[in-house]
Amino acid sequence: MNAPGQPRRWTPTPLISGAAVVHAGALAALAVSPATWPWAAGGVIASHLALTAAGLWPRSALLGHNWTTLPxxxxxxxxxxxxxxxxxxxxxxxxxxxxxxxxxxxxxxxxxxxxxxxxxxxxxxxxxxxxxxxxxxxxxxxxxxxxxxxxxxxxxxxxxxxxxxxxxxxxxxxxxxxxxxxxxxxxxxxxxxxxxxxxxxxxxxxxxxxxxxxxxxxxxxxxxxxxxxxxxxxxxxxxxxxxxxxxxxxxxxxxxxxxxxxxxxxxxxx
Known part of the structure; x- marks a missing residue:
């Protein structure tokens, strides 16, 4: 475990990892079948909305560790x-x-x-x-x-x-x-x-x-x-x-x- 104040490795949260998967899946779907663009766009928009909502919630840990109480x-x-x-x-x-x-x-x-x-x-x-x-x-x-x-x-x-x-x-x-x-x-x-x-x-x-x-x-x-x-x-x-x-x-x-x-x-x- 890193000492306080020292750089540490970043690990994406499930929400961020899920958003990355949605983006990759949308690109793959478009490459295979451009006609799927409404579904691909919808998935990307939904993931962005979820990320935005998490960022607007100050006490959320969805974007990373967040001290909301003492240990x-x-x-x-x-x-x-x-x-x-x-x-x-x-x-x-x-x-x-x-x-x-x-x-x-x-x-x-x-x-x-x-x-x-x-x-x-x-x-x-x-x-x-x-x-x-x-x-x-x-x-x-x-x-x-x-x-x-x-x-x-x-x-x-x-x-x-x-x-x-x-x-x-x-x-x-x-x-x-x-x-x-x-x-x-x-x-x-x-x-x-x-x-x-x-x-x-x-x-x-x-x-x-x-x-x-x-x-x-x-x-x-x-x-x-x-x-x-x-x-x-x-x-x-x-x-x-x-x-x-x-x-x-x-x-x-x-x-x-x-x-x-x-x-x-x-x-x-x-």
Missing amino acids: ESAGASIAITIDDGPDPDVTPRVLDLLDAHRARATFFCIGERAREHPRIVEAIVARGHAVENHSQRHRHNFSLMGPGAMRREIDAAQTTLGDIAGTRPLFFRAPAGLRNPFLEPVLCGLGLHLASWTRRGFDTRTGDAALVAGRLLDGFAAGDILLVHDGHAARDVHGVPVVLAALDTVLRAAADRGFGTLTLRDAILG
């Missing part, structure tokens, strides 16, 4: 993951809140934002948290990229974040969780693991911290990977980022249930 070795722990930062206003306040709860979190940082605020990234690491890869530019068309462009985008963030944090990321989270079949081979080549979440609070859209916390705590259990945001954070009627009150509620609930907090890096390194 059993994590025991009675949860993972708090925080996306889209660093943010000069919100991130320092989130760090103070985590300190108050003696909690550890995983920050999925955008490379360009990290370059703009390197001291905040350094503070994340200095205060015991992990910095992971959320792409260099967080492009909305990320899931439409080909393998070359996708690799350049992810590898640029690897370099940016590794230089600032002092350690290259071990995990990647796709912008908005959307991806395509090219992503897993790229991640394998870069020694990265895809991570999504157990549940999310939609705290970039909802200005009610109680509602955000309720979504995160619905079915709350050991092993959960929870998603909140320090970047693009929604604010309540008083202008306060909802992530602060929502995360405070979640961490209090975790303490009440005897759950610890664990970074994804700690979970994979054991």
